[in-house]
Amino acid sequence: MSTDTDKKSPEKQMKRPKKIDDLKIDARELLTDEEMGLTDEHGIPRNLEEVKQTLQEKVGLDTSFDLVFREMEFATKKTAFFYANGFAKDTVLTDIITRLSYLQRDQIVPDTLTDFMEKYVAHIQVQKIDEFEKAVHFMLIGATVLFIEGEESALGIDAKMYPVRSIEEPDLERVVRGARDGFVETLLTNVTLIRRRIRDPKLKLELMTVGIRSRTDVCIGYIGDIADPKLVESLRDKVGKVKIDGIPLGDKQLEEAIIGKGWNPYPTVRYSERPDVVAAHLLEGHVIIFADTSPSVMILPTTFFHLVQHVEEYRQTPIVGSYLRWVRFIGIFASLFLLPLWFLMVSNPELKPPGLDFLGPQKTGELPLLIQFLLVEIGVDLMRLAAVHTPSPLTVAMGLVAAILVGDIAVKTGLFINEVIMYMAFAAVGMFATPSYELGLANRLVRLLLLVLVAVFKIPGLVIGITAWIIYLSINRTYNTPYMWPFLPFNFKAFMAILVRRPVLSQTTRPSITNAIDKSRQPAE
Structure with a gap:
């Protein structure tokens, strides 16, 4: 100029x-x-x-x-x-x-x-x-x-004062023991929470602006001598090329602008509202992205197994943390496959293993089982949406109405059968046990698809559906990162770290998925 x-x-x-x-x-x-x-x-x-x-x-x-x-x-x-x-x-x-x-x-x-x-x-x-x-x-x-x-x-x-709420524990990532602070809608407060936990001079926080009209501040954070420079440069380039009038919804609109995943229901970034979780990922070599006015932070690169971990597993001893992780895995897989498997065995009694003859409805309802499942799925979603929009003093009353008036009366009138309600409750609990809210919603869509395939094609439908699901996740990549790593491609050491929560001092190297410059987590003095 x-x-x-x-x-x-x-x-x-x-x-x-x-x-x-x-x-x-x-x-x-x-x-x-x-x-x-x-x-x-x-x-x-x-x-x-x-x-x-x-x-x-x-x-x-x-x-x-x-x-x-x-x-x-x-x-x-x-x-x-x-x-x-x-x-x-x-x-x-x-x-x-x-x-x-x-x-x-x-x-x-x-x-x-x-x-x-x-x-x-x-x-x-x-x-x-x-x-x-x-x-x-x-x-x-x-x-x-x-x-x-x-x-x-x-x-x-620069004498400004933003309207800001107090720092409190995030609702989606609560822990029994641990820090109670969480991100807020002010960018400067959020990066300060990270600085408090990582006092490394190599921690870099680059500020950019996105949106011709909103001019939203976006911050890319990484540790200079750990994070992959190619990943940092790629993110910096993509954020800089975003052409849009504004991102008033913050991180979610920014994610769609820089990732461009289209109609893929599965999340390709991990969101977290906990500073300790974000700091831990920075030390592993990940890159994080803040968006002003958003209380959550994007973590890249992200795999499927990043989305099923929870900070509570690291707040307990390794054996207890491993147990909690396995319980969580069981809940997630139950939310995906329990209903389709039960529906398959009920529709084909000859498939029941010995000792499981009790499975199946004692009486049929007025509607086909598939229609009952679909209606219950929609009903659970309606109750979830109602709980979000219901004022806090009325949530208990809303729950009683949903559980007693809707559920109990629907069973007594023959609209639904008891088993459908019970197995749907198991699946719903498994979905709510999924640490990533976005992953839980994506798994719900897959469960609905598997139910329809089982109803139409029986055993081949279930086998083809699960196989297509695994292949679809395996071919997905986020920033040249395999989505199903370390399962596909298989990495034994990393896969065991997923199955078992190891002690802190046994984690001597950073995950290879981040392609970190400094791969050692215990550098020599």
């Missing part, structure tokens, strides 16, 4: 004095009318009236009630503070104004802007702004811009 000096003719440059000897002379008297306007197409006007008029045109000053253009005079120098009222940290700005009000004229001339910045604006984050668009953006992110009459630049004072 060309500077102001490049665009001015030599004659105009000679008109401007390089030094003001007589401090009693106002600098504005030494400037032409043209010089007191816009310095160039993108520069900052020298005249405050021009600044105000431009702000009225560009950002709706005097139309938007929360935008404030506070004009003040310090040492006979006209200035204006421009800020959004809801973001301004009034105590800091009041202290700055108080300090400036004691200035004398000989303290701020001839170089007013530099003196303000280096001596008198008492704040830890102050920067010089040369472009008008940058000044507007600086205000829109919550900071305050100080315009000075006769200056081609402005000062950006």
Whole structure:
């Protein structure tokens, strides 16, 4: 971008004095009318009236009630503070104004802007702004811009205060023992929670902006001497190429923009709202992505088995953690295959193993079993949605209505049979035991598909459905990472680490899936 000096003719440059000897002379008297306007197409006007008029045109000053253009005079120098009222940290700005009000004229001339910045604006984050668009953006992110009459630049004072809720434990990742802090909707708070846990100078947090209108801050985090540089560069490139008007929904819209998985129901990134989980993945060589206004963080690369692990397994002893992991695995597989297997054996009694003759309904309902399963699946989803949208004081009453009035009466009237309700309850518990909410919903769709295949094709339908499911997951890749690793391609050491929660000191190397630069987790001193 060309500077102001490049665009001015030599004659105009000679008109401007390089030094003001007589401090009693106002600098504005030494400037032409043209010089007191816009310095160039993108520069900052020298005249405050021009600044105000431009702000009225560009950002709706005097139309938007929360935008404030506070004009003040310090040492006979006209200035204006421009800020959004809801973001301004009034105590800091009041202290700055108080300090400036004691200035004398000989303290701020001839170089007013530099003196303000280096001596008198008492704040830890102050920067010089040369472009008008940058000044507007600086205000829109919550900071305050100080315009000075006769200056081609402005000062950006980062004295902002975002509306933020208190840090509390995430609902989806609760633990019996462990940290109770979780991410919030403010980016700076979230990266600070990571800095608190990883005090490594190699921890890099790169800030980018996505969205032409929303201008959402996006942060890519990684440890410089661990993370794969190719993965970091690929993510940086993809985030930079996102062309969209805005991402008000934050991380989810950003995920779809950079991953582009289309109609794949399975999550290709892991979301976490726990700083300890994200810090652990950083130390393994993963890359994380924050999006401002989102309380969850994306972790890359991600495999299927990352989505079935929970922090509670690492808060207990290795043997207890392994037991909890196996219980969780059983619940996840039950949510997928229990209903189709029971439906297959009920539809084909000759397939029942010896000793399991009791399986099957004692009486049939008014509707076919497949229709009952589909209706119950939809009913469970309706109850889940109702629980989300029901006010907290009424959730207990809603549960009683759903369980007693709907479930019990539906069985008594013959609409459903007891076994359908019972097995559906097992499957629902398994789905809620899945650590990843997105994975649980994807598994529900697979279960519905398997039920339909069993109803139509019997045994071949179940075999073909499970085989197609495994193949589909195996051919999926996220950033050149096999989705079913370490099962496919098989890695015995890594697969055993999935099945059994090993002690901390036995984890001597980082997972090969991250392609870490420093592969050792116990470096020699």
